[in-house]
Amino acid sequence: MTENASSTAGKAAQHAAALSHCRAPLLEYCAERFSLMLDQANSALLDFAERAESNTVQGRFFEAISHLNHHRGGMKRCFLEYVVQGFEQFGHAPPPPETSLDAAPELSLIAPDEMEESVACENIIIKANANCFPELYALSQRLAIINDGNRINDYEIVGGPYQLVHALRASLRPVEVDVKVKIVLYALFDKVLVRDMLSVYHRMNQTLKEDGILPHIKPVSVKKAREREIRERAAQEERRAAAPETEQGPDCLGNELFDNILDLMSRRHGGSPTGGGKSPLSRAEVASAFDKLPQQRPAATASRGGTEMQVDERFVGRVKQALESEREQVLDALDRDKLSPVDADLIDLIGLLFEYMLNDPVLPNSAKALISHLHTPYLKLALIDRRLLVNSDHPARRLLDEMVEAGSLWMEETHPNRGIYPHIQRVVDRVLQEFSDDVSLFDELLEYFDGAVAEQRKRTDTMERRTTEAARGRERLQLARQRAAKEIQALTHGRTVPPPLLAFLRQTWLDLLAFILLRNDAGEDSEDWSDALDVAQQLTGLFDPKLDEAALESRLQGLPGLRARIRNAVRSLGSHNHAAMERLNTLLDDPREWRERAEREDGSQEVSADNATPASYMRAIVDDSDEADLDDEERAMIERLRKTKFGTWFELKGDDGGPSKRVKLSWMSLLTSTCMFVDRAGMQAEVKTLRELAREMLSGQARVIPKQQHPFIERALVSIRKALSQEEIDAAEGQLRYGAEVGASAATTTQPAPARPTPATPLPSAAPAEAARAEDPPDGTPAADPPTASG
Numbered sequence: 166m167t168e169n170a171s172s173t174a175g176k177a178a179q180h181a182a183a184l185s186h187c188r189a190p191l192l193e194y195c196a197e198r199f200s201l202m203l204d205q206a207n208s209a210l211l212d213f214a215e216r217a218e219s220n221t222v223q224g225r226f227f228e229a230i231s232h233l234n235h236h237r238g239g240m241k242r243c244f245l246e247y248v249v250q251g252f253e254q255f256g257h258a259p260p261p262p263e264t265s266l267d268a269a270p271e272l273s274l275i276a277p278d279e280m281e282e283s284v285a286c287e288n289i290i291i292k293a294n295a296n297c298f299p300e301l302y303a304l305s306q307r308l309a310i311i312n313d314g315n316r317i318n319d320y321e322i323v324g325g326p327y328q329l330v331h332a333l334r335a336s337l338r339p340v341e342v343d344v345k346v347k348i349v350l351y352a353l354f355d356k357v358l359v360r361d362m363l364s365v366y367h368r369m370n371q372t373l374k375e376d377g378i379l380p381h382i383k384p385v386s387v388k389k390a391r392e393r394e395i396r397e398r399a400a401q402e403e404r405r406a407a408a409p410e411t412e413q414g415p416d417c418l419g420n421e422l423f424d425n426i427l428d429l430m431s432r433r434h435g436g437s438p439t440g441g442g443k444s445p446l447s448r449a450e451v452a453s454a455f456d457k458l459p460q461q462r463p464a465a466t467a468s469r470g471g472t473e474m475q476v477d478e479r480f481v482g483r484v485k486q487a488l489e490s491e492r493e494q495v496l497d498a499l500d501r502d503k504l505s506p507v508d509a510d511l512i513d514l515i516g517l518l519f520e521y522m523l524n525d526p527v528l529p530n531s532a533k534a535l536i537s538h539l540h541t542p543y544l545k546l547a548l549i550d551r552r553l554l555v556n557s558d559h560p561a562r563r564l565l566d567e568m569v570e571a572g573s574l575w576m577e578e579t580h581p582n583r584g585i586y587p588h589i590q591r592v593v594d595r596v597l598q599e600f601s602d603d604v605s606l607f608d609e610l611l612e613y614f615d616g617a618v619a620e621q622r623k624r625t626d627t628m629e630r631r632t633t634e635a636a637r638g639r640e641r642l643q644l645a646r647q648r649a650a651k652e653i654q655a656l657t658h659g660r661t662v663p664p665p666l667l668a669f670l671r672q673t674w675l676d677l678l679a680f681i682l683l684r685n686d687a688g689e690d691s692e693d694w695s696d697a698l699d700v701a702q703q704l705t706g707l708f709d710p711k712l713d714e715a716a717l718e719s720r721l722q723g724l725p726g727l728r729a730r731i732r733n734a735v736r737s738l739g740s741h742n743h744a745a746m747e748r749l750n751t752l753l754d755d756p757r758e759w760r761e762r763a764e765r766e767d768g769s770q771e772v773s774a775d776n777a778t779p780a781s782y783m784r785a786i787v788d789d790s791d792e793a794d795l796d797d798e799e800r801a802m803i804e805r806l807r808k809t810k811f812g813t814w815f816e817l818k819g820d821d822g823g824p825s826k827r828v829k830l831s832w833m834s835l836l837t838s839t840c841m842f843v844d845r846a847g848m849q850a851e852v853k854t855l856r857e858l859a860r861e862m863l864s865g866q867a868r869v870i871p872k873q874q875h876p877f878i879e880r881a882l883v884s885i886r887k888a889l890s891q892e893e894i895d896a897a898e899g900q901l902r903y904g905a906e907v908g909a910s911a912a913t914t915t916q917p918a919p920a921r922p923t924p925a926t927p928l929p930s931a932a933p934a935e936a937a938r939a940e941d942p943p944d945g946t947p948a949a950d951p952p953t954a955s956g
Contacts, residue, residue, distance in 0.1 A: 183376035185367045191324045198358040247332035251323045256312045285351045286330045293326035300366035307373045423695045451548045454498040515544045521881040532572030534768040534922040542596050561607040565875040588617035607790040628847030635834045635840045640834050649678030665748035672742050802859040814870040
């Protein structure tokens with residue numbers, strides 16, 4: 166037992182020493198590269214500030230430079246401490262917290278900044294795990310031996326991509342900078358530090374090997390083609406790194422994203438990203454081939470059935486099949502055997518672009534049907550002018566971006582021919598009829614559509630403004646009626662009041678008091694208000710059971726004057742309840758008779774008076790601002806909703822499984838806690854109290870639709886690149902799983918084989934296409950592969 170214990174202690178000491186030997190070189194490398202990243206951050210942020218679209222955005226970049234310089238030392242210290250913490254917690258590190266979009270309904274109220282940062286981190290980890298897999302796999306096996314044979318997760322690998330990226334994230338938390346600045350820093354971190362970690366992991370493996378940790382393990386082999394592609398990508402990255410900083414701006418990003426997508430697509434069919442030696446088609450060849458295609462039907466023909474698209478669940482599938490058939494016709498016309506791989510990939514890429522549009526959950530089906538007619542013309546355009554997918558200012562690209570955006574904002578599924586639909590239809594018709602090979606047509610169409618959008622926005626804003634003003638007027642009326650109702654309630658509560666008088670006060674006189682508050686600027690301080698309350702007090706006092714005979718006689722003598730004041734006041738209303746007035750006059754003709762009858766019936770009149778309370782009065786005295794019965798979760802949600810910006814779109818689920826409704830928050834009253842929503846035309850669609858909306862948010866009956874941060878084509882390309890990257894990783898996992906088994910069987914130890922590092926699990930999303938609309942990267946991300954949305 167003593168020898169076994171001594172042997173175990175000796176191995177533990179050997180393992181601890183081996184692990185510590187990896188620590189110093191890693192920290193030295195991280196410290197040097199982190200400083201280099203901060204040095205490059207200033208010039209990168211200055212470049213972005215010069216390209217900023219507004220003074221406000223420019224100011225944020227300049228402010229970020231100041232913050233980063235001020236916190237430079239603290240950021241570096243925090244980063245290195247987090248890396249050291251990975252060594253100290255090795256073997257007992259807590260698992261990372263679960264991140265879920267569905268963890269709590271109120272999370273949908275949070276701006277997508279946190280989500281965008283998470284996606285950027287995840288993207289770096291996925292790429293690093295894929296590119297450094299052989300060394301990370303060997304490192305995870307050796308670390309598993311140090312961890313008593315227990316498997317190692319990717320977040321437990323000391324100095325692994327997960328720990329490095331989250332160390333950077335921890336160092337950025339105390340620095341108050343815009344999320345766009347953070348995305349720039351993540352891109353620089355990936356470029357300067359993470360992409361060269363393969364050599365660091367190799368040295369760590371060599372160190373552990375020299376210390377006797379699995380010295381004979383065989384590295385997992387990767388196919389030669391894959392190794393060649395990795396070397397090609399590394400060479401490309403070196404060329405990009407050697408380029409001047411001024412070339413790393415937003416325009417360069419479009420080229421990087423486009424090249425990266427073509428690179429990924431070429432690897433799917435085993436080709437080369439350079440095009441396999443075949444030259445791209447000439448403009449004349451493209452035009453000639455497309456002239457052979459059958460003439461497309463006018464877009465107007467497809468629009469006639471637009472009102473039925475909302476109930477056809479197979480609609481998107483049919484359109485996808487139609488677009489796939491069109492691509493096959495194009496390939497046949499272009500002679501696919503002579504087509505270069507790059508041109509073939511371009512055709513596939515345009516198909517994916519339009520498929521992304523068809524999967525958009527916000528865009529109405531009628532808009533999808535109409536815009537899908539541009540599929541073949543945009544195939545032709547992409548082959549003629551590749552700037553379409555590279556240059557964000559290309560007129561045809563901007564035109565498609567704006568049509569998708571406008572269709573999402575100003576088209577109703579039930580009324581497709583209203584709003585912006587006719588203008589989109591006119592653009593589509595002209596492209597189908599006039600586009601041959603002259604790209605200048607799109608400049609003209611873009612100018613026309615910009616004018617149409619401006620006119621539509623003006624019309625919608627005007628309607629929304631009128632709707633909001635009407636809502637404010639109704640709120641003023643509601644507040645005035647509530648104030649008047651409280652005065653009537655104070656005069657009549659707990660007192661015996663004749664039913665005719667009570668009905669008169671709660672209807673006609675309440676309207677008069679509310680009218681005074683609305684008409685008179687002095688409101689409750691005006692003489693009209695005081696005079697109206699005096700009349701109400703005299704009327705209720707006339708029927709006070711405690712009134713003695715002398716006081717009653719005195720009041721009866723002043724009754725003619727009181728009735729005259731009532732008539733004059735009621736006449737000023739213009740419209741009133743004549744029946745209530747007649748019943749009051751009958752009562753005032755002989756007040757003694759009612760008093761005598763009330764004494765005989767012993768208060769039964771009071772009961773009948775309460776039963777006669779009009780519904781309008783009861784609604785007026787309801788105070789929805791009372792939140793005493795709310796629980797903590799509802800209170801927290803209400804506070805979040807109060808901070809929601811006007812213009813935020815919500816999705817409200819229909820009752821009993823009916824269709825959902827998309828509405829925009831146009832106005833919120835902080836006095837009555839009322840929210841007014843408008844539809845796409847600017848007309849009032851819903852009115853809800855904050856309490857109602859909060860409960861619907863918590864129950865899942867309502868949710869916030871994240872605001873679109875970036876143009877349609879950029880979102881689509883980012884999503885396509887993410888899908889292709891994940892497809893490649895999934896394919897590699899199958900191959901490497903077999904290699905892992907071979908490597909484990911070749912090991913000379915009897916310890917259990919640890920799991921290899923895996924890419925970070927994507928953040929879950931209930932609506933992948935919509936998530937991509939909110940979580941795509943900000944414009945100008947200086948990364949070869951911009952951060953992407955999950956799914």
